[in-house]
Amino acid sequence: MRVETKAFAKLNLDLEVIRRRPDGYHEIRTTMQAVELNDTLVFAFTVGGESSVTVTGFSLGNDGNSVLKAHAALERASGKKFPIGAELHKRIPPGSGMGGASSDAAATLLALKNAAKLDDVDLEPIAAEIGSDVPFFLHGGAALVEGRGEKVTPVDTTTPAWFAIAWPGIQLSTKTVYQVWDEVGGKDLRRAAEHVEPRLKDFATMLGEGWRMTGSGSAFFKSAATENEAGVAIRGLDCWTAVTRAIDRW
Numbered sequence: 001m002r003v004e005t006k007a008f009a010k011l012n013l014d015l016e017v018i019r020r021r022p023d024g025y026h027e028i029r030t031t032m033q034a035v036e037l038n039d040t041l042v043f044a045f046t047v048g049g050e051s052s053v054t055v056t057g058f059s060l061g062n063d064g065n066s067v068l069k070a071h072a073a074l075e076r077a078s079g080k081k082f083p084i085g086a087e088l089h090k091r092i093p094p095g096s097g098m099g100g101a102s103s104d105a106a107a108t109l110l111a112l113k114n115a116a117k118l119d120d121v122d123l124e125p126i127a128a129e130i131g132s133d134v135p136f137f138l139h140g141g142a143a144l145v146e147g148r149g150e151k152v153t154p155v156d157t158t159t160p161a162w163f164a165i166a167w168p169g170i171q172l173s174t175k176t177v178y179q180v181w182d183e184v185g186g187k188d189l190r191r192a193a194e195h196v197e198p199r200l201k202d203f204a205t206m207l208g209e210g211w212r213m214t215g216s217g218s219a220f221f222k223s224a225a226t227e228n229e230a231g232v233a234i235r236g237l238d239c240w241t242a243v244t245r246a247i248d249r250w
Contacts (some may be wrong), residue, residue, distance in 0.1 A: 002044050003115045007107035008140060008247060009037040009098040010133070011163060011214045011221050015188040017181055025132070025148040026178055031155065032133075034140035035163060037244040039100060041067065041107055042087040043115065053086040061094025061171050066101040066130070070108040073126050078118045093240060095171025097215030099133045106137030133215075141249030154249060162224040164233035166211070167240040168203045170218040172196060177216040193217035207237075 010032045018027040039057075053067045060066075067086055075081055086108075092100030109123050109130075127134040132149030142157045172193055181192035190213050194200045200218055204211065210233075211220040224230035227243060234241035 001115065002042055003111050004040065004042045005107050005111040007039040007041060007092075007100070007103040007137070008034045009092045009100060009103060009244070010034050010136065010140075011098065011165075013142075013157065015215065017178075017186070017188060020178075020182055021148070026181070027147065028145070028149065030145050031142065031157065032136050032145050033142045033157065034137075034247050034249075035244040036247050037092060037098070037165070037242055039092050039104055039107075040089045041104065041111065043108075043111055044085045045115070046083045046085050049083055051084045051086070053088055056087070056089045058090035058092070058094055058100075060090070061101065064101075066105040067108045070105040070126075070130055070134075071112060073130055074109055074112055074116075074118070074121070077126050078116070078121050080116070080118070082112070082116050084112070093167045093169075093171075093219065095173065096167050096219035097172070097174075097213065097217045098165075098219055099137065099215070102131050102133035103137045105130050106134050109134075110138065139249050140247065142246070157246075160223045160225045162227050162230040162243065162245045164222045164224055164230040165219055165242045165244060166203075166207055166221075166234060166237055167219040168199065169240060170197050170199060170203075172217045174216040189213070189216045203239075 013031040013033050015030040020026050092098050127138055128150040135150050135152050136145055142155050144153045144155050177189050177192050180195045184191050211222045213220050222233050230243040
């Protein structure tokens with residue numbers, strides 16, 4: 001039995017970092033929007049042996065293998081063992097602030113819960129345990145995300161449907177950016193990200209007006225009313241680029 005699914009990226013349409021909590025996490029308030037850019041995952045149950053993941057496309061980046069992490073968490077929660085072989089094709093740049101690793105984890109939870117018939121397993125606490133952005137990716141669409149990421153409230157947005165995305169090829173560690181935010185502050189994470197990687201400031205200047213950084217960086221996006229307008233925004237940029245559109249909840 002083979003199961004194929006998609007793990008969609010997200011953009012932070014706005015972001016406010018409120019404070020560092022006593023538990024070390026950070027209190028945030030952000031509007032997240034799922035977009036069509038995605039990684040793809042194919043799962044197959046195996047007989048015995050260790051679970052494994054084959055990765056193509058982009059590398060896994062600094063977050064490690066979130067697919068195996070999600071699989072192990074689901075096994076613990078269900079009390080069942082079901083070894084898997086997985087194929088992950090990464091189109092979402094790692095360390096870009098678009099949630100690739102978190103989305104891969106959520107897609108793994110959703111696909112394997114259904115395939116392994118784990119109807120009585122609640123994915124919400126498992127997702128929150130794996131990572132702060134993972135609860136959002138259980139449902140996608142547009143949502144107000146608060147707390148450390150575990151409070152997810154669906155919202156209607158008037159945001160244009162299309163986005164231009166530019167990534168400078170720089171991987172940023174979310175953990176490191178938040179640690180620097182503790183030192184330098186800022187309403188969002190832009191200042192902290194530029195302290196971690198000063199080249200981001202030049203990259204933002206090169207992009208010009210209307211672009212904003214998503215999450216902890218390092219990707220930037222620009223809203224557009226049409227696909228053509230988004231395409232014009234990335235024309236001539238000497239970096240990884242994409243045109244994508246907003247998608248609804250799944």
